[in-house]
Amino acid sequence: MEVAPKVPECQRGLEVSRRQEWNVSKPTWQDGSATPKVREPRPFPGIVDIFGAGGGLLEYRASMLAGKGFAVMLLAYYNHEDLPKDLENFHLEYFEEAVNYPLSHPQVKGPGVGLLGISKGGDLCLSMASFLKGITAAIIINGSGINVVGDLHYKGKTLPAVGVHLNRIKVTKDGLADILDILNNPLEESDQKSLIPMERAESAFLFLVGQDDHNRRSEFYANEASKRLQAHGRKKPQITCYPAAGHFIEPPYFPLCRASLHTLVGRPVIWGGELRAHAMAQVDAWKQLQIFFHKHLGGEKGIIPPKL
Numbered sequence: 001m002e003v004a005p006k007v008p009e010c011q012r013g014l015e016v017s018r019r020q021e022w023n024v025s026k027p028t029w030q031d032g033s034a035t036p037k038v039r040e041p042r043p044f045p046g047i048v049d050i051f052g053a054g055g056g057l058l059e060y061r062a063s064m065l066a067g068k069g070f071a072v073m074l075l076a077y078y079n080h081e082d083l084p085k086d087l088e089n090f091h092l093e094y095f096e097e098a099v100n101y102p103l104s105h106p107q108v109k110g111p112g113v114g115l116l117g118i119s120k121g122g123d124l125c126l127s128m129a130s131f132l133k134g135i136t137a138a139i140i141i142n143g144s145g146i147n148v149v150g151d152l153h154y155k156g157k158t159l160p161a162v163g164v165h166l167n168r169i170k171v172t173k174d175g176l177a178d179i180l181d182i183l184n185n186p187l188e189e190s191d192q193k194s195l196i197p198m199e200r201a202e203s204a205f206l207f208l209v210g211q212d213d214h215n216r217r218s219e220f221y222a223n224e225a226s227k228r229l230q231a232h233g234r235k236k237p238q239i240t241c242y243p244a245a246g247h248f249i250e251p252p253y254f255p256l257c258r259a260s261l262h263t264l265v266g267r268p269v270i271w272g273g274e275l276r277a278h279a280m281a282q283v284d285a286w287k288q289l290q291i292f293f294h295k296h297l298g299g300e301k302g303i304i305p306p307k308l
Contacts, residue, residue, distance in 0.1 A: 044071040045297030046108035048098055048128075052119030053087060053149065053263055055079025061116075064251050068290055069299055071108045073101065077124070079263075087120075087264070092154035095124065096132050103134050112136030112203070114293050119215065119247065123148055126225075127159070129201040137296035139206045139289050141249050142218040145225040146186040146194045149264065162186055162194035166265070176259050177269040180214050187224070198225060199232035206238045206292045208285050210245035214272035218247075240288055242281035246273020252283045252306040 047070050049062045055078045062074040075098045078084045102108045115138040117125035122143025129138045131154050152159040163184035170178040184191045198205075207222035222239050230236055242249070248257045248271055256278045262269040286306055293299065 043107055043109040044069060045293060045299040046070070046102040046105070046110070046113040047072045047293060047297075048102065048113060048115050049074045050077070050115070050117040050121035050124055052117075052121050055263065061251055065116075065290075070114075070293065070297075071102065071105070073098065087150040089150050090124070090127075090152045092127060092131055092152060095128050099128065099132055099134055109298060112297070114138065114297050115203075116141075116289065116293075118142060118249070120148060123196070126196045126198055126201075127152055129203045129205075130196055130198050131200065135201070135203045137204045137206075137293060138201075139208065139292060140222075141208045141285070142210055142213050142216065142247050143207070144183075144216050144218070144221040145196055145198065145228070146183075146191075146221070147196060148183065148194075148216075159196065160193050162191050169265075172270060174259075175268075177262070177265060177267050178214055179262070179265060179269050180217065183216065195228075199228060199234055201229075201234070204235065204237070204292075204296045205229070206240070206289065208249055208288065209239060209241045210247055210249055210272060210278070210281065211241050212244050212272040212274065212277075213247045214270045215247040238292070240285070242277070242285070244274040244277030245281035246278055247271040248273075249278075249285050250282055252286050253279075254282060 047065060049065070049072055051058050055076070057074060057076040057080050059074055062072040065072045075095070076083060077094065078087060099113060102113050103110060112134050113136065115125040115128055115135055117123070118141040122140035123146065125138050125140060126143060126145060127147065129135045146162045147159045148162055150161055164182050165184070166182055168181045172178055186192060186195050207225065209218045209222050211219055219241055226237050226239060246256065246258065256273050256275055257271055258273060259268055259270045261267070283306060
């Protein structure tokens with residue numbers, strides 16, 4: 001199934017950031033009224049935001065980042081409107097057009113953009129950084145460094161998906177599935193072709209890792225990615241590990257999702273994480289990703305702290 005590039009979808013994603021693209025000063029009227037003075041718009045560091053295998057168009061993270069001084073384009077790639085309803089195949093040309101759109105937008109600073117992806121979205125960000133131009137920084141939240149689920153196609157070449165064995169699913173005492181071990185080891189010869197050639201990338205990388213992730217062995221994959229990059233003469237990526245944090249590292253104050261229905265497995269699975277540790281990880285990760293993007297995309301120094 002071929003995924004046709006869909007510019008209107010990209011434009012809709014960028015609209016999320018436009019809500020925050022104007023700098024608003026404190027009230028300046030002599031009578032003390034709260035009417036703000038609006039300044040002229042300026043270019044902002046650009047980010048393409050990609051979620052995981054749940055699909056759809058989830059706007060909250062992009063909206064929050066837009067309020068932190070970024071122009072954010074939220075990209076849906078399946079299970080939304082007329083996009084594919086499955087994950088059998090990914091055509092990187094679709095994602096390439098999504099990168100080119102903010103690069104050509106007058107309110108995106110350039111010369112490159114950043115990528116932010118979680119889970120399958122993180123894998124796609126790694127593939128985009130490896131094959132596409134114009135990407136300066138990429139943040140991977142509990143990604144894998146391998147092509148998972150469906151085959152990836154780009155310019156006549158195919159990166160096959162790593163093997164999956166559902167018979168390795170374990171069941172908790174509560175009857176929930178633990179899918180931590182269902183993926184084949186990509187270092188074994190039969191699955192090495194699924195490894196994303198990230199040594200081709202020219203971007204800086206930040207891996208945010210939940211050490212209690214029960215969806216995939218994120219820490220192992222992040223460390224292997226670091227070894228691969230350095231073995232090919234690339235700069236060592238930044239890896240931040242969070243003890244007792246689970247798979248879904250969200251913006252601050254979002255509740256921990258310990259278990260839910262997995263779209264692809266078709267049954268409830270555990271995602272990992274301990275309540276307090278996971279909450280603290282989300283606060284720190286939100287700070288770290290802002291610092292990283294501002295540093296590598298030429299934005300403002302420092303961060304805007306989260307507030308309830």
